Amino acid sequence: MAAPTKAQFRHPTDDPAWAKAVVIGLVLAFLGLVLILPLAAVFAEALRKGLAPAIEAISTPDAWAAIKLTLITAGIAVPFNAVFGLCAAWAIAKHEFPGKPLLITLIDLPFSVSPVVAGLIYVLVFGLQGWFGDRLVDHDVKIIFAVPGIVLATIFVTFPFIARELIPLMQEQGVSEEEAAVSMGASGLYTFWRVTAPNVRWGLLYGVLLCNARAMGEFGAVSVVSGHIRGLTNTMPLHVEILYNEYDFVAAFAVAALLCLLAIVTLVLKSLLEIAQPDVKRGGGH
Protein backbone atom coordinates (compact mmCIF):
# COMPACT_ATOMS: atom_id res chain seq x y z
CA MET A 1 0.00 0.00 0.00
CA ALA A 2 1.18 3.44 -0.84
CA ALA A 3 1.50 5.96 1.92
CA PRO A 4 -1.69 7.95 2.39
CA THR A 5 -1.63 10.93 0.09
CA LYS A 6 -2.70 14.40 1.02
CA ALA A 7 -5.94 13.90 -0.89
CA GLN A 8 -7.13 11.28 1.57
CA PHE A 9 -7.03 13.78 4.39
CA ARG A 10 -8.85 16.51 2.55
CA HIS A 11 -11.40 18.59 4.38
CA PRO A 12 -14.94 17.21 3.97
CA THR A 13 -16.12 20.30 2.09
CA ASP A 14 -13.16 20.20 -0.25
CA ASP A 15 -13.32 18.38 -3.58
CA PRO A 16 -10.91 15.60 -4.57
CA ALA A 17 -7.93 16.74 -6.61
CA TRP A 18 -9.05 14.89 -9.73
CA ALA A 19 -12.44 16.62 -9.60
CA LYS A 20 -10.76 20.00 -9.28
CA ALA A 21 -8.55 19.24 -12.25
CA VAL A 22 -11.52 18.14 -14.37
CA VAL A 23 -13.63 21.20 -13.48
CA ILE A 24 -10.78 23.67 -13.99
CA GLY A 25 -9.84 21.96 -17.26
CA LEU A 26 -13.42 22.10 -18.55
CA VAL A 27 -13.81 25.73 -17.52
CA LEU A 28 -10.55 26.81 -19.13
CA ALA A 29 -11.36 24.91 -22.33
CA PHE A 30 -14.83 26.46 -22.49
CA LEU A 31 -13.65 30.01 -21.73
CA GLY A 32 -10.77 29.58 -24.16
CA LEU A 33 -13.14 28.61 -26.94
CA VAL A 34 -15.78 31.23 -26.17
CA LEU A 35 -13.82 34.21 -24.83
CA ILE A 36 -10.06 34.03 -25.36
CA LEU A 37 -9.96 32.75 -28.96
CA PRO A 38 -12.22 35.56 -30.27
CA LEU A 39 -10.04 38.14 -28.55
CA ALA A 40 -6.89 36.58 -30.00
CA ALA A 41 -8.49 36.30 -33.44
CA VAL A 42 -9.15 40.05 -33.56
CA PHE A 43 -5.49 40.92 -33.00
CA ALA A 44 -4.23 38.12 -35.28
CA GLU A 45 -6.47 39.24 -38.14
CA ALA A 46 -5.58 42.90 -37.62
CA LEU A 47 -1.86 42.12 -37.79
CA ARG A 48 -2.16 39.51 -40.55
CA LYS A 49 -0.24 41.73 -43.00
CA GLY A 50 1.96 43.34 -40.37
CA LEU A 51 1.66 46.41 -38.20
CA ALA A 52 1.83 49.05 -40.96
CA PRO A 53 -1.46 48.24 -42.77
CA ALA A 54 -3.25 48.02 -39.43
CA ILE A 55 -2.02 51.45 -38.36
CA GLU A 56 -2.83 52.82 -41.79
CA ALA A 57 -6.39 51.50 -41.45
CA ILE A 58 -7.00 53.35 -38.21
CA SER A 59 -5.51 56.59 -39.49
CA THR A 60 -7.76 57.11 -42.51
CA PRO A 61 -10.00 60.20 -42.30
CA ASP A 62 -13.11 57.98 -42.09
CA ALA A 63 -11.63 56.02 -39.19
CA TRP A 64 -10.68 59.25 -37.41
CA ALA A 65 -14.17 60.63 -37.93
CA ALA A 66 -15.60 57.41 -36.45
CA ILE A 67 -13.27 57.58 -33.45
CA LYS A 68 -14.19 61.22 -32.89
CA LEU A 69 -17.93 60.55 -33.12
CA THR A 70 -17.62 57.62 -30.71
CA LEU A 71 -15.80 59.83 -28.20
CA ILE A 72 -18.35 62.64 -28.58
CA THR A 73 -21.26 60.23 -28.15
CA ALA A 74 -19.82 58.66 -25.02
CA GLY A 75 -18.79 62.13 -23.82
CA ILE A 76 -22.43 63.22 -23.82
CA ALA A 77 -24.19 59.97 -22.91
CA VAL A 78 -22.04 59.04 -19.91
CA PRO A 79 -22.25 62.38 -18.02
CA PHE A 80 -25.97 62.56 -18.81
CA ASN A 81 -26.56 59.13 -17.32
CA ALA A 82 -24.31 59.97 -14.37
CA VAL A 83 -26.43 63.03 -13.52
CA PHE A 84 -29.58 60.99 -13.96
CA GLY A 85 -28.17 58.15 -11.84
CA LEU A 86 -27.24 60.52 -9.01
CA CYS A 87 -30.69 62.18 -9.08
CA ALA A 88 -32.51 58.84 -9.16
CA ALA A 89 -30.35 57.36 -6.41
CA TRP A 90 -30.80 60.44 -4.20
CA ALA A 91 -34.58 60.33 -4.58
CA ILE A 92 -34.87 56.55 -4.19
CA ALA A 93 -32.24 55.76 -1.58
CA LYS A 94 -32.60 58.77 0.71
CA HIS A 95 -36.39 59.15 0.75
CA GLU A 96 -39.50 57.04 1.23
CA PHE A 97 -42.34 57.16 -1.27
CA PRO A 98 -44.91 54.74 -2.69
CA GLY A 99 -44.23 53.00 -5.99
CA LYS A 100 -40.49 52.78 -5.43
CA PRO A 101 -40.08 49.18 -6.69
CA LEU A 102 -41.99 50.12 -9.85
CA LEU A 103 -39.73 53.11 -10.44
CA ILE A 104 -36.62 50.93 -10.05
CA THR A 105 -38.06 48.39 -12.48
CA LEU A 106 -38.80 51.14 -15.01
CA ILE A 107 -35.24 52.49 -14.73
CA ASP A 108 -33.96 48.95 -15.44
CA LEU A 109 -36.31 48.59 -18.40
CA PRO A 110 -33.82 49.53 -21.16
CA PHE A 111 -31.76 46.45 -20.21
CA SER A 112 -34.57 44.18 -21.32
CA VAL A 113 -35.31 46.00 -24.56
CA SER A 114 -33.57 44.79 -27.71
CA PRO A 115 -31.06 47.39 -28.97
CA VAL A 116 -32.79 47.31 -32.35
CA VAL A 117 -36.10 48.24 -30.70
CA ALA A 118 -34.24 51.01 -28.83
CA GLY A 119 -33.20 52.48 -32.15
CA LEU A 120 -36.62 51.94 -33.68
CA ILE A 121 -38.46 53.96 -31.02
CA TYR A 122 -36.48 57.11 -31.85
CA VAL A 123 -37.09 56.59 -35.56
CA LEU A 124 -40.81 56.38 -34.77
CA VAL A 125 -40.67 59.60 -32.73
CA PHE A 126 -38.21 61.75 -34.69
CA GLY A 127 -38.06 60.08 -38.12
CA LEU A 128 -39.59 61.57 -41.25
CA GLN A 129 -42.82 59.61 -40.75
CA GLY A 130 -42.61 60.08 -36.97
CA TRP A 131 -44.50 62.23 -34.49
CA PHE A 132 -42.27 65.27 -34.90
CA GLY A 133 -41.08 64.49 -38.42
CA ASP A 134 -42.77 67.39 -40.21
CA ARG A 135 -41.96 69.95 -37.58
CA LEU A 136 -38.31 68.92 -37.53
CA VAL A 137 -38.09 69.20 -41.32
CA ASP A 138 -39.66 72.67 -41.17
CA HIS A 139 -37.03 73.83 -38.73
CA ASP A 140 -34.26 71.97 -40.56
CA VAL A 141 -33.36 69.94 -37.48
CA LYS A 142 -32.01 66.47 -38.17
CA ILE A 143 -32.12 63.94 -35.36
CA ILE A 144 -32.46 60.60 -37.13
CA PHE A 145 -29.56 59.73 -39.46
CA ALA A 146 -27.60 62.39 -37.58
CA VAL A 147 -25.54 62.75 -34.41
CA PRO A 148 -28.42 63.63 -32.00
CA GLY A 149 -30.16 60.34 -32.83
CA ILE A 150 -26.97 58.41 -32.17
CA VAL A 151 -26.55 60.14 -28.82
CA LEU A 152 -30.19 59.52 -27.86
CA ALA A 153 -30.04 55.82 -28.75
CA THR A 154 -26.79 55.47 -26.80
CA ILE A 155 -28.31 57.19 -23.76
CA PHE A 156 -31.23 54.74 -23.93
CA VAL A 157 -29.17 51.54 -24.02
CA THR A 158 -26.81 52.74 -21.26
CA PHE A 159 -29.60 54.35 -19.20
CA PRO A 160 -29.65 52.01 -16.15
CA PHE A 161 -25.89 51.37 -15.78
CA ILE A 162 -24.96 54.13 -13.32
CA ALA A 163 -28.32 54.35 -11.52
CA ARG A 164 -28.34 50.64 -10.70
CA GLU A 165 -24.80 50.86 -9.29
CA LEU A 166 -25.67 53.86 -7.12
CA ILE A 167 -29.16 52.97 -5.84
CA PRO A 168 -28.23 49.83 -3.84
CA LEU A 169 -24.98 51.43 -2.69
CA MET A 170 -26.72 54.56 -1.35
CA GLN A 171 -29.51 52.45 0.17
CA GLU A 172 -26.94 50.39 2.05
CA GLN A 173 -25.27 53.49 3.42
CA GLY A 174 -28.53 54.72 4.89
CA VAL A 175 -29.46 58.29 5.73
CA SER A 176 -27.91 58.88 9.16
CA GLU A 177 -24.82 60.72 7.91
CA GLU A 178 -26.86 63.00 5.68
CA GLU A 179 -29.40 63.62 8.44
CA ALA A 180 -26.60 64.57 10.81
CA ALA A 181 -25.17 67.01 8.29
CA VAL A 182 -28.56 68.58 7.55
CA SER A 183 -29.49 68.84 11.21
CA MET A 184 -26.29 70.79 11.79
CA GLY A 185 -27.35 73.27 9.17
CA ALA A 186 -25.69 72.03 5.98
CA SER A 187 -27.59 72.75 2.79
CA GLY A 188 -28.73 69.89 0.55
CA LEU A 189 -26.08 70.53 -2.07
CA TYR A 190 -23.35 70.91 0.55
CA THR A 191 -24.45 67.66 2.19
CA PHE A 192 -24.33 65.94 -1.17
CA TRP A 193 -20.84 67.17 -2.01
CA ARG A 194 -19.28 66.72 1.42
CA VAL A 195 -21.09 63.64 2.77
CA THR A 196 -22.72 61.58 0.04
CA ALA A 197 -20.35 62.09 -2.87
CA PRO A 198 -17.22 60.88 -1.04
CA ASN A 199 -19.14 57.77 0.06
CA VAL A 200 -20.33 56.82 -3.40
CA ARG A 201 -17.49 58.00 -5.64
CA TRP A 202 -16.06 54.51 -6.24
CA GLY A 203 -19.46 53.08 -7.02
CA LEU A 204 -20.04 56.01 -9.36
CA LEU A 205 -16.71 55.37 -11.07
CA TYR A 206 -17.59 51.67 -11.42
CA GLY A 207 -20.89 52.55 -13.07
CA VAL A 208 -19.23 55.14 -15.32
CA LEU A 209 -16.70 52.52 -16.44
CA LEU A 210 -19.36 50.00 -17.48
CA CYS A 211 -21.57 52.70 -18.97
CA ASN A 212 -18.69 54.06 -21.03
CA ALA A 213 -17.73 50.64 -22.42
CA ARG A 214 -21.27 50.04 -23.57
CA ALA A 215 -21.68 53.60 -24.90
CA MET A 216 -18.56 53.33 -27.05
CA GLY A 217 -19.40 49.83 -28.20
CA GLU A 218 -23.13 50.03 -28.87
CA PHE A 219 -24.01 48.68 -32.28
CA GLY A 220 -27.64 47.61 -32.74
CA ALA A 221 -29.40 50.76 -31.53
CA VAL A 222 -26.94 53.12 -33.17
CA SER A 223 -27.07 51.15 -36.41
CA VAL A 224 -30.82 51.78 -36.72
CA VAL A 225 -30.63 55.57 -36.25
CA SER A 226 -27.28 56.32 -37.89
CA GLY A 227 -27.92 56.04 -41.61
CA HIS A 228 -24.31 54.86 -42.01
CA ILE A 229 -22.97 58.02 -43.62
CA ARG A 230 -19.21 57.62 -43.78
CA GLY A 231 -17.23 60.31 -42.05
CA LEU A 232 -20.42 61.82 -40.63
CA THR A 233 -22.63 59.38 -38.73
CA ASN A 234 -20.37 56.36 -38.38
CA THR A 235 -19.27 55.33 -34.93
CA MET A 236 -16.38 52.91 -34.51
CA PRO A 237 -18.53 49.76 -34.30
CA LEU A 238 -20.44 50.85 -37.42
CA HIS A 239 -17.18 51.56 -39.19
CA VAL A 240 -16.05 48.02 -38.34
CA GLU A 241 -19.23 46.67 -39.92
CA ILE A 242 -18.81 48.67 -43.14
CA LEU A 243 -15.18 47.62 -43.58
CA TYR A 244 -16.03 43.99 -42.81
CA ASN A 245 -18.89 43.93 -45.32
CA GLU A 246 -16.51 45.38 -47.93
CA TYR A 247 -14.16 42.43 -47.27
CA ASP A 248 -11.51 44.87 -46.04
CA PHE A 249 -10.73 42.48 -43.20
CA VAL A 250 -7.39 43.89 -42.08
CA ALA A 251 -8.90 47.35 -41.69
CA ALA A 252 -12.06 46.03 -40.02
CA PHE A 253 -10.06 44.05 -37.49
CA ALA A 254 -7.63 46.92 -36.95
CA VAL A 255 -10.48 49.19 -35.82
CA ALA A 256 -11.93 46.23 -33.90
CA ALA A 257 -8.57 45.80 -32.16
CA LEU A 258 -8.81 49.39 -30.92
CA LEU A 259 -12.20 48.56 -29.44
CA CYS A 260 -10.71 45.39 -27.91
CA LEU A 261 -8.07 47.53 -26.22
CA LEU A 262 -10.87 49.69 -24.82
CA ALA A 263 -12.56 46.53 -23.47
CA ILE A 264 -9.31 45.26 -21.94
CA VAL A 265 -8.58 48.61 -20.28
CA THR A 266 -12.16 48.62 -18.94
CA LEU A 267 -11.74 45.11 -17.50
CA VAL A 268 -8.37 45.93 -15.92
CA LEU A 269 -9.69 49.11 -14.28
CA LYS A 270 -12.81 47.26 -13.15
CA SER A 271 -10.74 44.46 -11.58
CA LEU A 272 -8.45 46.96 -9.85
CA LEU A 273 -11.49 48.80 -8.50
CA GLU A 274 -12.99 45.54 -7.22
CA ILE A 275 -9.74 44.66 -5.45
CA ALA A 276 -9.24 48.13 -3.94
CA GLN A 277 -12.91 48.76 -3.11
CA PRO A 278 -14.68 45.39 -2.69
CA ASP A 279 -17.90 47.27 -1.80
CA VAL A 280 -18.45 48.50 -5.34
CA LYS A 281 -19.18 45.07 -6.69
CA ARG A 282 -22.90 44.63 -6.46
CA GLY A 283 -23.15 41.26 -8.17
CA GLY A 284 -25.89 40.34 -10.61
CA GLY A 285 -25.80 40.68 -14.34
CA HIS A 286 -26.08 43.81 -16.36
Add this chain to the structure above:
Amino acid sequence: MLDDHPMTAETISARPRPSSANRGPRRPLFRRRSAIPGFGLTLGVTLTILSLIVLIPLSAVAIKASALSPGEFVAAAFSERALAAYRLTFGAAFVAAVINGVFGVLTTWALVRYEFPGKAVVNALVDLPFALPTAVAGIALATLYAPNGWVGQYLTPLGIKAAYNPIGVTIALIFIGLPFVVRTLEPVMRDLSADVEEAAASLGADRVATIARIILPALGPAWLTGFALAFARGVGEYGSVIFIAGNMPYKSEIAPLLIIIQLEQFEYANAAAIALVMLGVSFLMLLVINAIQAWSRRFV
Protein backbone atom coordinates in the same frame (compact mmCIF):
# COMPACT_ATOMS: atom_id res chain seq x y z
CA MET B 1 -38.19 30.71 8.74
CA LEU B 2 -38.04 34.38 8.00
CA ASP B 3 -38.34 35.18 11.68
CA ASP B 4 -34.96 33.67 12.46
CA HIS B 5 -33.38 36.60 10.74
CA PRO B 6 -33.01 40.14 12.00
CA MET B 7 -35.53 42.40 10.40
CA THR B 8 -34.06 44.99 8.15
CA ALA B 9 -35.94 47.96 6.80
CA GLU B 10 -36.02 46.21 3.46
CA THR B 11 -37.62 42.97 4.59
CA ILE B 12 -40.25 44.89 6.47
CA SER B 13 -41.18 47.11 3.56
CA ALA B 14 -41.11 44.14 1.19
CA ARG B 15 -43.78 42.32 3.19
CA PRO B 16 -47.39 42.78 2.28
CA ARG B 17 -49.14 45.06 4.68
CA PRO B 18 -51.63 43.19 6.88
CA SER B 19 -55.17 43.79 5.76
CA SER B 20 -56.10 45.11 9.20
CA ALA B 21 -54.06 48.21 8.39
CA ASN B 22 -56.86 49.26 6.07
CA ARG B 23 -59.34 49.43 8.91
CA GLY B 24 -57.27 51.69 11.12
CA PRO B 25 -56.73 55.38 10.52
CA ARG B 26 -55.38 55.90 7.00
CA ARG B 27 -51.64 56.20 6.96
CA PRO B 28 -50.42 59.26 5.14
CA LEU B 29 -49.03 58.54 1.69
CA PHE B 30 -45.68 59.98 2.68
CA ARG B 31 -45.19 58.40 6.04
CA ARG B 32 -42.53 60.71 7.30
CA ARG B 33 -41.04 63.69 5.62
CA SER B 34 -37.37 62.95 5.33
CA ALA B 35 -35.06 65.51 6.87
CA ILE B 36 -32.89 65.29 3.78
CA PRO B 37 -33.75 67.98 1.24
CA GLY B 38 -33.91 67.68 -2.51
CA PHE B 39 -36.62 65.04 -2.75
CA GLY B 40 -38.96 67.00 -5.01
CA LEU B 41 -36.18 68.18 -7.29
CA THR B 42 -34.41 64.84 -7.73
CA LEU B 43 -37.60 62.81 -8.11
CA GLY B 44 -38.89 65.39 -10.58
CA VAL B 45 -35.73 65.23 -12.67
CA THR B 46 -35.75 61.42 -12.48
CA LEU B 47 -39.35 61.08 -13.62
CA THR B 48 -38.96 63.71 -16.37
CA ILE B 49 -35.86 62.13 -17.87
CA LEU B 50 -37.28 58.62 -17.50
CA SER B 51 -40.43 59.68 -19.33
CA LEU B 52 -38.69 61.60 -22.10
CA ILE B 53 -35.94 59.08 -22.81
CA VAL B 54 -37.60 55.75 -22.06
CA LEU B 55 -41.34 55.67 -21.47
CA ILE B 56 -42.74 58.06 -24.12
CA PRO B 57 -40.51 56.77 -26.94
CA LEU B 58 -41.34 53.16 -25.99
CA SER B 59 -45.04 53.97 -26.17
CA ALA B 60 -44.45 54.99 -29.80
CA VAL B 61 -44.11 51.30 -30.68
CA ALA B 62 -47.57 50.47 -29.40
CA ILE B 63 -49.10 53.61 -30.93
CA LYS B 64 -47.51 52.98 -34.33
CA ALA B 65 -48.53 49.32 -34.30
CA SER B 66 -52.09 50.27 -33.37
CA ALA B 67 -52.36 52.11 -36.70
CA LEU B 68 -52.60 48.64 -38.26
CA SER B 69 -55.91 46.80 -38.42
CA PRO B 70 -55.92 43.52 -36.46
CA GLY B 71 -55.60 41.60 -39.72
CA GLU B 72 -52.65 43.70 -40.86
CA PHE B 73 -51.03 43.36 -37.44
CA VAL B 74 -51.23 39.58 -37.53
CA ALA B 75 -49.96 39.56 -41.12
CA ALA B 76 -46.95 41.67 -40.10
CA ALA B 77 -46.16 40.25 -36.66
CA PHE B 78 -47.01 36.59 -37.31
CA SER B 79 -46.14 36.04 -40.97
CA GLU B 80 -44.43 32.74 -41.83
CA ARG B 81 -41.14 34.59 -42.05
CA ALA B 82 -41.65 36.30 -38.68
CA LEU B 83 -42.65 33.03 -37.02
CA ALA B 84 -39.51 31.37 -38.37
CA ALA B 85 -37.47 34.29 -36.98
CA TYR B 86 -39.10 33.99 -33.51
CA ARG B 87 -38.49 30.23 -33.50
CA LEU B 88 -34.81 30.78 -34.28
CA THR B 89 -34.41 33.71 -31.87
CA PHE B 90 -36.11 32.06 -28.90
CA GLY B 91 -34.74 28.58 -29.68
CA ALA B 92 -31.14 29.72 -30.00
CA ALA B 93 -31.42 31.96 -26.92
CA PHE B 94 -32.84 29.02 -24.94
CA VAL B 95 -30.15 26.54 -26.02
CA ALA B 96 -27.42 29.13 -25.38
CA ALA B 97 -28.84 29.87 -21.91
CA VAL B 98 -28.90 26.12 -21.10
CA ILE B 99 -25.27 25.70 -22.17
CA ASN B 100 -24.34 28.82 -20.18
CA GLY B 101 -26.30 27.40 -17.27
CA VAL B 102 -24.08 24.31 -17.22
CA PHE B 103 -20.73 25.96 -17.87
CA GLY B 104 -21.71 28.99 -15.80
CA VAL B 105 -22.10 26.80 -12.69
CA LEU B 106 -18.74 25.10 -13.35
CA THR B 107 -17.01 28.44 -13.99
CA THR B 108 -18.47 30.01 -10.85
CA TRP B 109 -17.59 26.92 -8.81
CA ALA B 110 -13.99 27.06 -10.01
CA LEU B 111 -13.76 30.80 -9.33
CA VAL B 112 -15.31 30.63 -5.85
CA ARG B 113 -13.95 27.34 -4.51
CA TYR B 114 -10.66 26.59 -6.24
CA GLU B 115 -7.28 28.21 -6.51
CA PHE B 116 -5.48 27.93 -9.81
CA PRO B 117 -2.87 29.95 -11.67
CA GLY B 118 -4.36 32.76 -13.73
CA LYS B 119 -7.55 32.83 -11.68
CA ALA B 120 -7.60 36.64 -11.47
CA VAL B 121 -7.32 36.88 -15.25
CA VAL B 122 -10.08 34.31 -15.78
CA ASN B 123 -12.25 36.21 -13.32
CA ALA B 124 -11.76 39.48 -15.20
CA LEU B 125 -12.25 37.78 -18.59
CA VAL B 126 -15.69 36.49 -17.63
CA ASP B 127 -16.90 40.09 -17.96
CA LEU B 128 -15.43 40.46 -21.46
CA PRO B 129 -18.86 40.16 -23.13
CA PHE B 130 -20.02 43.18 -21.06
CA ALA B 131 -17.04 45.25 -22.16
CA LEU B 132 -16.42 44.11 -25.74
CA PRO B 133 -18.54 45.82 -28.40
CA THR B 134 -20.95 43.28 -29.84
CA ALA B 135 -19.92 43.97 -33.44
CA VAL B 136 -16.33 43.09 -32.57
CA ALA B 137 -17.46 39.86 -30.96
CA GLY B 138 -19.56 39.17 -34.03
CA ILE B 139 -16.80 39.48 -36.62
CA ALA B 140 -14.35 37.61 -34.38
CA LEU B 141 -16.72 34.67 -33.84
CA ALA B 142 -17.65 34.59 -37.54
CA THR B 143 -13.97 34.46 -38.47
CA LEU B 144 -13.21 31.72 -35.92
CA TYR B 145 -16.11 29.43 -36.71
CA ALA B 146 -16.24 29.98 -40.50
CA PRO B 147 -15.38 26.77 -42.43
CA ASN B 148 -11.77 27.96 -42.91
CA GLY B 149 -11.43 29.60 -39.49
CA TRP B 150 -9.24 28.52 -36.55
CA VAL B 151 -12.01 26.42 -35.05
CA GLY B 152 -14.19 25.88 -38.11
CA GLN B 153 -11.48 24.04 -40.05
CA TYR B 154 -11.55 21.23 -37.48
CA LEU B 155 -15.33 21.06 -37.49
CA THR B 156 -15.75 20.90 -41.28
CA PRO B 157 -14.20 17.39 -41.65
CA LEU B 158 -16.59 16.21 -38.92
CA GLY B 159 -19.47 17.42 -41.04
CA ILE B 160 -20.32 20.21 -38.59
CA LYS B 161 -21.11 23.62 -39.99
CA ALA B 162 -20.84 26.09 -37.13
CA ALA B 163 -21.23 29.44 -38.89
CA TYR B 164 -23.90 31.03 -41.08
CA ASN B 165 -26.68 28.82 -39.65
CA PRO B 166 -28.62 28.47 -36.35
CA ILE B 167 -25.55 26.91 -34.69
CA GLY B 168 -23.68 30.14 -35.39
CA VAL B 169 -26.49 32.16 -33.82
CA THR B 170 -26.29 29.95 -30.72
CA ILE B 171 -22.50 30.35 -30.47
CA ALA B 172 -22.85 34.15 -30.50
CA LEU B 173 -25.55 34.01 -27.82
CA ILE B 174 -23.38 31.75 -25.63
CA PHE B 175 -20.70 34.46 -25.77
CA ILE B 176 -23.19 37.20 -24.89
CA GLY B 177 -24.96 35.35 -22.07
CA LEU B 178 -22.14 33.77 -20.06
CA PRO B 179 -21.43 36.63 -17.59
CA PHE B 180 -25.11 36.92 -16.66
CA VAL B 181 -25.11 33.38 -15.26
CA VAL B 182 -21.69 33.61 -13.58
CA ARG B 183 -22.22 37.02 -11.98
CA THR B 184 -25.68 36.10 -10.69
CA LEU B 185 -24.49 32.81 -9.18
CA GLU B 186 -21.24 34.15 -7.73
CA PRO B 187 -22.50 36.10 -4.68
CA VAL B 188 -24.92 33.31 -3.76
CA MET B 189 -22.26 30.62 -4.05
CA ARG B 190 -19.84 32.72 -2.01
CA ASP B 191 -22.43 33.13 0.75
CA LEU B 192 -23.25 29.42 1.05
CA SER B 193 -22.31 28.57 4.58
CA ALA B 194 -19.85 25.76 5.12
CA ASP B 195 -21.72 24.39 8.17
CA VAL B 196 -24.44 22.76 6.10
CA GLU B 197 -21.91 21.01 3.91
CA GLU B 198 -19.92 19.91 6.95
CA ALA B 199 -23.10 18.66 8.58
CA ALA B 200 -23.97 16.65 5.48
CA ALA B 201 -20.48 15.20 5.35
CA SER B 202 -20.48 14.34 9.05
CA LEU B 203 -23.79 12.54 8.62
CA GLY B 204 -22.14 10.33 6.04
CA ALA B 205 -23.14 11.98 2.77
CA ASP B 206 -20.43 11.60 0.17
CA ARG B 207 -19.31 14.63 -1.81
CA VAL B 208 -21.60 13.91 -4.78
CA ALA B 209 -24.65 13.61 -2.54
CA THR B 210 -23.71 16.83 -0.74
CA ILE B 211 -23.40 18.72 -4.00
CA ALA B 212 -26.54 17.24 -5.54
CA ARG B 213 -28.79 17.52 -2.48
CA ILE B 214 -27.42 20.49 -0.53
CA ILE B 215 -25.51 22.85 -2.79
CA LEU B 216 -27.33 22.73 -6.11
CA PRO B 217 -30.82 23.22 -4.59
CA ALA B 218 -29.52 26.27 -2.70
CA LEU B 219 -28.28 27.72 -5.99
CA GLY B 220 -31.60 27.08 -7.75
CA PRO B 221 -33.19 30.55 -7.63
CA ALA B 222 -29.95 32.35 -8.58
CA TRP B 223 -29.40 29.86 -11.38
CA LEU B 224 -32.89 30.49 -12.72
CA THR B 225 -32.38 34.25 -12.51
CA GLY B 226 -29.08 34.03 -14.38
CA PHE B 227 -30.66 31.72 -16.94
CA ALA B 228 -33.57 34.14 -17.47
CA LEU B 229 -31.23 37.16 -17.75
CA ALA B 230 -29.04 35.37 -20.31
CA PHE B 231 -32.12 34.25 -22.24
CA ALA B 232 -33.65 37.75 -22.23
CA ARG B 233 -30.42 39.33 -23.42
CA GLY B 234 -30.04 36.68 -26.11
CA VAL B 235 -33.53 37.26 -27.47
CA GLY B 236 -32.79 40.91 -28.18
CA GLU B 237 -29.17 40.54 -29.26
CA TYR B 238 -28.26 41.86 -32.68
CA GLY B 239 -24.64 42.98 -33.12
CA SER B 240 -22.81 39.78 -32.33
CA VAL B 241 -25.32 37.59 -34.16
CA ILE B 242 -25.75 39.10 -37.62
CA PHE B 243 -22.15 38.51 -38.69
CA ILE B 244 -22.21 34.79 -37.89
CA ALA B 245 -25.89 34.07 -38.59
CA GLY B 246 -25.92 33.99 -42.38
CA ASN B 247 -29.23 35.92 -42.33
CA MET B 248 -31.14 33.61 -44.70
CA PRO B 249 -34.91 34.26 -44.55
CA TYR B 250 -36.80 31.37 -42.89
CA LYS B 251 -33.50 29.70 -41.92
CA SER B 252 -31.06 31.93 -40.09
CA GLU B 253 -32.77 35.29 -39.80
CA ILE B 254 -33.28 36.60 -36.24
CA ALA B 255 -36.27 38.72 -35.20
CA PRO B 256 -34.30 41.97 -34.54
CA LEU B 257 -32.92 41.75 -38.09
CA LEU B 258 -36.45 41.44 -39.42
CA ILE B 259 -37.29 44.77 -37.74
CA ILE B 260 -34.35 46.41 -39.51
CA ILE B 261 -35.38 44.91 -42.86
CA GLN B 262 -38.91 46.31 -42.43
CA LEU B 263 -37.43 49.71 -41.52
CA GLU B 264 -35.23 49.74 -44.59
CA GLN B 265 -38.35 49.17 -46.71
CA PHE B 266 -40.03 52.07 -44.86
CA GLU B 267 -42.67 49.67 -43.49
CA TYR B 268 -42.59 51.43 -40.13
CA ALA B 269 -45.88 50.01 -38.84
CA ASN B 270 -44.79 46.45 -39.68
CA ALA B 271 -41.49 47.06 -37.89
CA ALA B 272 -43.44 48.35 -34.89
CA ALA B 273 -45.67 45.25 -34.93
CA ILE B 274 -42.68 42.89 -34.69
CA ALA B 275 -41.08 45.17 -32.10
CA LEU B 276 -44.28 45.04 -30.04
CA VAL B 277 -44.14 41.23 -29.95
CA MET B 278 -40.51 41.40 -28.82
CA LEU B 279 -41.30 44.06 -26.21
CA GLY B 280 -44.10 41.83 -24.93
CA VAL B 281 -41.64 38.99 -24.48
CA SER B 282 -39.16 41.35 -22.78
CA PHE B 283 -41.79 42.48 -20.27
CA LEU B 284 -42.78 38.88 -19.66
CA MET B 285 -39.15 37.97 -18.97
CA LEU B 286 -38.84 40.97 -16.63
CA LEU B 287 -41.90 39.78 -14.70
CA VAL B 288 -40.53 36.22 -14.56
CA ILE B 289 -37.15 37.45 -13.28
CA ASN B 290 -38.80 39.64 -10.64
CA ALA B 291 -41.05 36.73 -9.61
CA ILE B 292 -38.06 34.38 -9.28
CA GLN B 293 -36.25 36.92 -7.15
CA ALA B 294 -39.27 37.56 -4.95
CA TRP B 295 -39.72 33.80 -4.60
CA SER B 296 -36.04 33.20 -3.81
CA ARG B 297 -36.08 35.90 -1.11
CA ARG B 298 -38.50 33.73 0.84
CA PHE B 299 -35.85 31.05 1.15
CA VAL B 300 -32.93 33.22 2.15
